[in-house]
Amino acid sequence: MAHSYFWFTLFTLTLSSFTSAFTSQHYSDALTKSILFFQGQRSGKLPNNQRAKWRADSALHDGSSANVDLVGGYYDAGDNVKFGLPMAFTTTMLAWSIIEFGDHMKLELANAQAAVRWGSDYLVKAATATPGTLYVQVGEPYSDHRCWERPEDMDTPRNVYKVSAQNPGSDVAAETAAALAAASIVFRDSDPSYSHKLLQTAMNVFDLANKYRGSYSDSLGSVVCPFYCSYSGYNDELLWGAAWIHRASQDPSYISYIQSNGHMMGSDNDDFSFSWDDKHAGTKVLLAKNFIENKLDQFQLYKQHSDNYICSLIPGVPNSQARYTPGGLFYKQGESNLQYVTTSSFLLLTYAKYLASNGGQASCGASMVTSEMLVVQAKKQIDYILGDNPMKMSYMVGFGDKYPTRIHHRGSSVPSVHDHPGRISCDAGHQYFSSGLPNPNVHVGAIVGGPDSNDKYGDDRSNYSESEPATYINAPFVGAVAFFSGQ
Incomplete structure (x- = not known):
């Protein structure tokens, strides 16, 4: 984080000449809320x-049904299940946000660290409760999704699900290892003993992931599919986990592991996607840092792959592949599209930081793309989310004058226990789901799935693809908006 201020000043001139709907105070407000x-x-x-x-x-x-303590952690979105794969990815991205852009968070740094710790505390328990086992989910998803019930009233089964040598889950285990390793960097100075525990647990969980290879989608089947099925397989998570443990530990054996297994991320994987499921692009950027900053030749390939990924996002360059809406929003797919906007914006800014610190550029065929261009592209996406878009609507709840009021979220849409102390049952909650009224509880900071491919948004609670918030949409946004709050 030490070089942050230096490289940030490189962009002041560029961004001051780039017309913006928002000031640094706006971005600071968005950071607080995110x-x-x-x-x-x-x-x-x-x-x-x-x-x-x-x-x-x-x-x-x-966890009591299995005689273990699995209290805590995060609900992934608008339901009441604790899904391990998106929770671990969320924790990784919150930690990465602090690692790269914590210098810009000022008074919010402690709140961001608390958000990481709420995730990492739970993940440590899930990884250490039973030797050789990682608990990866709490809650029976089908009964949960049939109910419209605030978490405080929840009475659906809280089954626990795990991966182990007998039931492998390399994807979820390696992502958990990445989360714990990234979190260990966050707490290295402020809580060294906790940091050490996180890193040691990360290494142990990674060993489980690597030694007993298999996808948790195969081991757990319909419990995780179609909710958080591992479509990209587990090879991307194994390399992602190894890259994070190396960054946290500087243990050269993880570099050897990446060199031996890097072929699993061949050049045909230059897809412009980065998500709770697919870690290819994030891993490339993370590993490219070693070449950009230290000129380690064995990482040159990752610089090339990262350039390919970054170039795919920039309109007008030869390698551009990304689709944009008429209003300029990166559009990957209909369901929860803003998750791809926040992850790609985060990678644009992180890669810009690595390049700018070392006078580098991204090579896009015959064109060279500067770090300033990457920042400008990310800024357009963040500004769109905050309200600079055809609907003139912020897609962050509670930010600006116009934002979604009927989000697909049980706790937000059902009266709070403080206002309605009596229990509201599974079925009784559906009246609130069907209501055309705004949610009684404003879920400040929630970023929803976002508008359609024509920049239209209906603010319809039943349209979960557009109106449901999720932790993994917000987590990378935290880092991206922190960067702009420092202007």
């Missing part, structure tokens, strides 16, 4: 300093 969102997603016993007051304690006996 982190606050995670408090509304908390599961377990809430602390005294809980700021999202419409929430209360929930799921206080998670």
Whole structure:
């Protein structure tokens, strides 16, 4: 983080001449709210300093059916299941946001660290409760999704699901290893003993992932599919996990591992996708840093792959592949599209940082793309989310004058236990789902799935593809908006 200020000043001239709908105060406000969102997603016993007051304690006996403590962690989106793969990815991205852009977070740094810790505390428990086992889910998803019930009233089965040598889950285990390793960097100075525990646990979980290879989609089947099925397989997570453990530990054996297994990320994987499922692009950028900054030749290939990925996102360059809406939004797919906008914007800014610190550029065929160009492209996407778009609507709840009010989220749409102390059953909650009224609890900071390919957004609770928020949409946004808040 030490070079952050130096490279940031390189962009001041570029960005001051780039007309913007927002000031650094706007971005600071968005940063505060993007982190606050995670408090509304908390599961377990809430602390005294809980700021999202419409929430209360929930799921206080998670894990008891297996005689383990799995209380805590995050609900992934608008439901009440704790899915391990997106939760681990969320934690990795929150940690990476701090690692790269924590210098810009100022007063919000402590809140961002608390958001990471809420995830990493849970993941450590899930990884250490039973030797040789990683607990990867709490909650039976089908019964949960049939109910419209706030988490405080939840009465659907809290089954626990795990991966092990007998039931491998290399994808979810390696992502958990990445999360714990990234978090260990965040807490290295402020809590060295916790940091050490996180890194040691990361190494142990990675060994489980690597030694007993297989996809958790195969081991757990319909419990995780189609909800968070591992479509990209597990090879990307193994390299991602190894890359993070190397960054946290500087242990050369993980470099050897990446060199031996790097062929699993061949050149045919230059897809412009980075998500809770597919880690290819993020791994390339993470590994390219070693070549850009230290000129380690064995990482030159990752610089080329990262250039290919970055170039695919930039309109007008020879290698551009990405689709954009008429209003200029990166459009990957209909379901929860903004998750791809926030992840790609984060990678654009992170890669720009690596390049600018070392006077580098991205090579796009015959064209060279500067770090400033990457920042400008990311800024357009972040500004679109915050309201600079054809609908003139912020897609972050509680930001600006116009934002989604009927989000697909049980806790937000059902009256809070503080306002309605009586229990609201599974079926009784459906009246709130069907209501045309705004949600009674404003889930401040929640970024929804976003508009369609024509920049239209209906603010319809039943259209979950557009109106459901998720932790993995917000996590990379935290880092991206932190960067712009420092202008």
